Amino acid sequence: MQRSRMMRVLMITASAIALAACGSMDKMGCYDDCPVPPPGAFSQDPPPHLPTDLSPEGVAAADDHLALEQVDGAEAMAFVRASNDKALAVLTGDPRYETFRAEAEAILTATDRIPGPSFLGDGIGNFWQDGTNPKGVWRRTTLDSYASADTRWETLLDIDALARAEGKDWVFKGASCLAPDETRCLISLSDGGKDAVVVREFDLTTKAFVDGGFVLPEGKHRLSWLDADTLLVATDFGPGTLTESGYPYIVKALTRGQTLAQATEVYRGAQGDGGYGVSASVFRDADGAVQAVIFNRPLDTFRSERWIWKDGDAYKLALPERVSLHGIQGDLLIFTTEESWTPHTSEIPAGALLGQHIGNLTPDDPNAVIAVRTGVDELFRPTARQSIGAVTVYDDRVVVAYNDNVVGRISTFRRSGPAAWERSDVSVADNSAVGLGDSSRSSGRQFVSTQGFLTPPSLGLLDVAAGAQTPLRAAPPKFDASTHVVEQFEATSSDGTKIPYFVVMPRGLAMDGSAPTILFGYGGFQVSFPPAYKPEMGKLWLERGGVFVQANIRGGGEFGPGWHQAALNENRQLAFDDFAAVAEDLIARGITSPRRLGIYGRSNGGVLTSVSITQRPDLFNAAVIESPLIDMLRYHLLPAGASWIGEYGDPRIPAEAAWIAQYSAYQQLRPDVEYPRVYITTNTRDDRVHPGHSRKFAARLAAQGHDHLYFEDTAGGHSNDADPVANARRWARHYVYLAQQLMD
Numbered sequence: 001m002q003r004s005r006m007m008r009v010l011m012i013t014a015s016a017i018a019l020a021a022c023g024s025m026d027k028m029g030c031y032d033d034c035p036v037p038p039p040g041a042f043s044q045d046p047p048p049h050l051p052t053d054l055s056p057e058g059v060a061a062a063d064d065h066l067a068l069e070q071v072d073g074a075e076a077m078a079f080v081r082a083s084n085d086k087a088l089a090v091l092t093g094d095p096r097y098e099t100f101r102a103e104a105e106a107i108l109t110a111t112d113r114i115p116g117p118s119f120l121g122d123g124i125g126n127f128w129q130d131g132t133n134p135k136g137v138w139r140r141t142t143l144d145s146y147a148s149a150d151t152r153w154e155t156l157l158d159i160d161a162l163a164r165a166e167g168k169d170w171v172f173k174g175a176s177c178l179a180p181d182e183t184r185c186l187i188s189l190s191d192g193g194k195d196a197v198v199v200r201e202f203d204l205t206t207k208a209f210v211d212g213g214f215v216l217p218e219g220k221h222r223l224s225w226l227d228a229d230t231l232l233v234a235t236d237f238g239p240g241t242l243t244e245s246g247y248p249y250i251v252k253a254l255t256r257g258q259t260l261a262q263a264t265e266v267y268r269g270a271q272g273d274g275g276y277g278v279s280a281s282v283f284r285d286a287d288g289a290v291q292a293v294i295f296n297r298p299l300d301t302f303r304s305e306r307w308i309w310k311d312g313d314a315y316k317l318a319l320p321e322r323v324s325l326h327g328i329q330g331d332l333l334i335f336t337t338e339e340s341w342t343p344h345t346s347e348i349p350a351g352a353l354l355g356q357h358i359g360n361l362t363p364d365d366p367n368a369v370i371a372v373r374t375g376v377d378e379l380f381r382p383t384a385r386q387s388i389g390a391v392t393v394y395d396d397r398v399v400v401a402y403n404d405n406v407v408g409r410i411s412t413f414r415r416s417g418p419a420a421w422e423r424s425d426v427s428v429a430d431n432s433a434v435g436l437g438d439s440s441r442s443s444g445r446q447f448v449s450t451q452g453f454l455t456p457p458s459l460g461l462l463d464v465a466a467g468a469q470t471p472l473r474a475a476p477p478k479f480d481a482s483t484h485v486v487e488q489f490e491a492t493s494s495d496g497t498k499i500p501y502f503v504v505m506p507r508g509l510a511m512d513g514s515a516p517t518i519l520f521g522y523g524g525f526q527v528s529f530p531p532a533y534k535p536e537m538g539k540l541w542l543e544r545g546g547v548f549v550q551a552n553i554r555g556g557g558e559f560g561p562g563w564h565q566a567a568l569n570e571n572r573q574l575a576f577d578d579f580a581a582v583a584e585d586l587i588a589r590g591i592t593s594p595r596r597l598g599i600y601g602r603s604n605g606g607v608l609t610s611v612s613i614t615q616r617p618d619l620f621n622a623a624v625i626e627s628p629l630i631d632m633l634r635y636h637l638l639p640a641g642a643s644w645i646g647e648y649g650d651p652r653i654p655a656e657a658a659w660i661a662q663y664s665a666y667q668q669l670r671p672d673v674e675y676p677r678v679y680i681t682t683n684t685r686d687d688r689v690h691p692g693h694s695r696k697f698a699a700r701l702a703a704q705g706h707d708h709l710y711f712e713d714t715a716g717g718h719s720n721d722a723d724p725v726a727n728a729r730r731w732a733r734h735y736v737y738l739a740q741q742l743m744d
Contacts, residue, residue, distance in 0.1 A: 049700065050667045051633075054657040059633045062667075065699045069638065069692035071684065079695060080684070080712045087679075087711040090740075091733045100540050100735050105131070105728035107478050107535045114459050114473045117146060117447055118438040121182040121204070126153070127172055134723045135159040136172050138187075140204075147461075147472050156207050157187065169715060171722045173197050177204075178225040180288030180442060186214065186223065186231075192685040193717025196220050214256065220247060220640075222279035229256040232280035232293070233263065240271065244636075245643035247277025251295060267295045267307065267314050274300035276643050280309075283328045286395045286442045291328040292358060301525075301646025302338065308358065313366040317358075318343075322350075322561070327393025329415070332377070333358045334393045338526075338561040343372035351560035353380040353388060353400060355415075379413045379421050387560040389528060390436040394444055397464045401436045401448075406488075406500060406530050406558050408434025410448065412467055424467045429458070431486075433530035447472075451533040453504045453548070454481035479538030483507060486531070491585035493554075494577040497566075500558070501551040501582045502531060503591060504542065511590030516742035517547040517597050519583060523555030523575040524604035524647060526564035536728075540735040544743070547591060553578035555604075569649040570659050576611050583612075583619045598622025598742050600734070603689055603718070604647075606630065610665035610697065613675055622741035623678040624734050627686055627718055630693040632664035633657065638690035666697055671704035679709045679737040681730075688718040709737065 051062035060066065067075040091097060109131040118125045124146045129136040138157040145151050163170040173188035183204045188197040199221060201213030214231060216223070222234035234248040237260060243249050249271060252263035269278045275298025283291045293309040294317070303321035307314040322338035332355045341348045348354065355377035363370040379398060382388060385405045392399040398413045410426040428434050429450045437447030437459070444464045451457040456477050460469035485507050490498040509515055518541065522529060529550055537548060552558045555567035555575040567575040579599075586592050597620050601609040606628020613623050633651045635641040649656040661667060678701070682694040691712060698710035711733065716722040720730060 047668050047670050049669065050661060054633065054651070054654065054661055056634075056637070056652060059651070059657075063631075063634070063696070064703075065696040068695035068699060069690070071691065076692075076695060079699065083698060083710040084712060087709040087733075090709060091711070091736045094736045094740065096739060097732055097736050101728055101732035103539050104536045104731040105725055107539060108724035108728050108731075109134075110478070112476055114457055114475045115146075115151075116437070117459070119440040119443075119445075120177065125156075125175075127174075128153075129724050131725065133158070133160050134725045135163055135170065138172065138175065156204060157202065159189075162189075169193075169722075171717070175202070176223070176225065178228060179284050184210070184228065186225070188221075190717065190722075191218065192715045193683070193719065193722040194685050194687045195718065196687055199223065212257070214254070216260070220277065222248060222251075222277055224280050224282045226253065226282060226290070226293070230254065232266070232282065233260070234278050234280065235260065237261075237263075243271055243273050243277065243642070245274065245276070245640045247275070247640065247643060249273050249278050249297075251278055251280050266309065266312075267297075269297040274298055274643060274645055275302075275304065276640075281325065284441075285328075286444075288442075292333075294325065296325075301644050303646065308362055310362075315362050315366050316369055317361045318363075318370050318372050319361060324391075326353075326391040326398075328358065329355070329393050329395060329398065331357050331359060332415075333361065334379075334391065334398055336388055336391065339565075343376050348376065348378065349381065350562055350565075351382050351387060352378060353391065353398075353413075354378055355421075375419060377415075377419045377421065380411070380423070382560055385559055387528065387557055387563070389434075389530075389557075392436055392439045392446055394439075394441055394464055397444070399436065399439075399446060399462070399464055401434050403528060403530055403558060406502075406528070406552055408432055408450065408530055410434055410436075410462075412464060426462065426467050426469065428469075429455070431531070433532050452531045453486050453502065453533065453550075454484060454538075456533050456535075475533075478535035479543050481538065481542075484542055489585065489589070491551075491578075491581040493574065493581040495574065497554070497574075497578070499551065499553055499578045499581055501549055501585075503586075504548040505591065506545060506547070509547070509591065513587065513590050513593035513596065515547045515592050515596060516545070516738075517549060517586065517592035518738060518742075519549045519551060519579075519586070519597060519599045520605075521551040521553050521579045521582075521599070521601055521608050522603075522605045523551075523553040523567060523579065523608055524564075525555075526557035526561065527604075528552075528557040530558075536731045536735075540731065541738070544739070546743070549582070549586060549591075551579055551582040553582070553608075568647060569656070572648065572659075573663060575608065576615060576663065579608055579612055580616050580619060583616070587619070594619050595621050596742050598624070598738050600624040600626070600738075602626035602628065604629065606689075606693075607632070607665075611663050611668075613678055614665045614668040614670075614673075615663070617673060617675045621676045622738055623676065624737065625678055625680045625694070625697075626734075627682050627689050628680070628693055628697075629689055630664075630697045631666040632660050633667060635693070638692055640688060641690070666693075666700060669697075669700050669704060669706075671706075675701075675706050677707040677709065677741065679711075679734070681711045681713070681733070683716050683718065683720075684712055684714045685716065686718045 051058045115126040123140045125140045136159045139153040159172045169192045171190040171193045175185040177185040185202045187202045190197045199216035201210040219235045224232045231254045233254045234251045249269035251267040254263040295307040297305040306317040320341045324336045326334045360373040390401040413421045416422045432450040432452045435449040439446040446462045456475040458474040459472045609625045610630045651657045680694045682691045701708045
């Protein structure tokens with residue numbers, strides 16, 4: 001049982017303290033140089049709000065804050081207003097707030113940032129936000145102009161002007177343009193930053209929405225261009241057409257001039273499907289010709305069936321359920337396995353990059369299922385400390401960005417014969433994160449970015465055939481990095497696994513445990529966190545002498561699918577153990593102490609931070625818990641929680657509810673344990689992670705008498721990309737709180 005393990009850890013810690021010569025006790029009741037268990041930690045009684053009946057009905061009956069799950073409910077909004085008043089008085093009333101806000105806004109609205117480029121027809125597109133246009137402008141230029149010192153931009157769509165004209169809080173969520181000329185685009189617009197969007201067809205030649213063009217009402221759509229007059233759309237087609245997660249499971253062909261009700265069904269999954277909804281991918285060659293249409297039917301968060309659409313019928317491909325498709329080269333499907341696979345006699349490990357003739361994966365009859373007919377090409381097999389980050393398929397090359405011990409690398413692969421591939425390594429900056437940006441299959445070019453914790457981003461243009469980069473832009477520094485260094489260490493987790501982590505710390509740091517330190521983690525969904533330039537963190541935290549730590553715990557993708565799958569479902573506790581092990585290692589090295597150590601995590605990282613506070617409050621004096629999942633016994637009932645059952649498990653199944661209950665922070669709170677004052681924050685318009693998680697956790701903390709801060713913004717959604725000016729206020733609140741807890 002997890003509780004017994006926690007008691008054992010705390011008892012060992014207590015014994016060590018009794019034998020050690022420790023310093024004087026600080027205001028937390030903790031020693032500067034060694035952690036102590038908080039009051040009440042040795043209680044054998046269950047938490048007062050842990051239901052004895054873990055059925056959905058029993059969990060609901062034990063929940064005294066269900067009203068806070070009503071997004072715009074009267075009781076919920078009254079709670080938000082009262083909580084916001086308290087939090088803003090503490091945070092924006094701090095004399096540091098205005099300085100932090102101004103510094104963050106200067107960074108987020110700076111005009112010398114690198115404009116993120118995308119290939120757009122014969123030119124380069126970019127979406128740009130600054131102080132003048134906080135909602136942003138979609139614009140374009142030529143490649144030569146983009147590479148010059150004086151780029152001339154042509155505005156295509158001004159979102160600020162559109163929002164004013166239509167009286168909507170529009171947030172730009174991207175454009176999908178029809179290859180090869182890319183003059184007709186589908187624009188996604190969110191009202192307030194939600195994931196749900198309205199879609200409108202836009203003409204780049206007239207720079208206007210198309211009169212009578214494609215329009216989709218607000219929804220979580222999955223759509224692709226099939227041709228100039230046809231879209232493949234998965235969306236809400238009416239009652240009974242969405243899964244329990246609120247995602248579509250039916251794909252229809254929508255012809256220009258038709259309503260959604262008139263569209264023709266081309267593929268259907270099942271209402272009980274999990275994941276993020278069925279979708280259609282249209283693969284094209286360099287000339288824009290369709291190579292294949294493949295439907296993705298998710299069974300849960302990570303398992304999917306792939307079906308190819310031919311002559312009006314769908315054929316199930318003979319692929320493993322955990323696989324990522326990257327593209328088609330000729331008739332060869334390029335994909336990565338996310339689980340070990342034995343298509344013939346030899347096993348292929350998870351994480352390998354493979355190629356297979358698509359015809360050899362396709363049955364002759366749409367109602368049949370086949371095995372793989374011939375051998376599989378193996379392009380790249382990562383080692384135990386490597387993982388594939390991104391793949392781009394061209395007509396004659398495949399580009400792979402991968403991590404080697406959490407440091408970025410790039411290689412290209414060219415087919416030289418049957419099942420034979422030549423590899424060429426591309427020169428990139430050492431000790432950096434490397435990202436593949438947008439690509440042009442027709443010209444054989446790709447944008448490549450590099451950055452590090454103390455190194456601002458730079459952008460190059462890769463000639464894929466030559467394997468060489470041309471530098472394009474380098475962002476200027478936004479903080480003084482000369483005072484700090486980066487080191488990588490390892491901690492030993494509860495099962496002996498070595499957990500790597502990066503430390504960004506002042507040069508010559510006195511290892512006396514006095515450094516205010518932020519520990520960041522995520523640990524989920526196979527998401528990797530390599531070194532990255534965080535300018536607002538550098539300016540607001542590092543320049544003031546702080547330390548930043550990034551833990552690459554299990555659940556992430558830093559070392560491939562196995563690193564992720566080690567912390568799934570009943571093994572979730574390992575991710576929390578990894579994080580605690582990093583915290584303990586930081587303290588043992590003298591980098592920081594419990595008094596000076598805080599944690600930050602958002603979304604799935606909010607699961608991590610809320611659990612860390614309830615399981616190991618002795619290790620931390622601060623926690624920013626942002627946009628989090630916290631009530632893990634009801635997460636599947638809060639949209640779009642059921643889509644993540646493959647990651648966390650299903651609380652409706654008694655055996656799974658039992659191990660979820662052992663860590664679910666909402667139910668594990670205790671009134672007799674001393675927790676640090678935490679800061680919980682979310683967004684009313686977050687339709688990905690429900691704000692009810694944050695509200696209920698804050699309410700229970702208050703009911704148990706625990707000091708805390710809770711702030712809920714009313715616009716912006718889950719991504720916090722609606723407005724850089726508002727985002728500057730968000731970061732200022734974060735760092736004021738962290739300074740109060742860790743520096744004061």
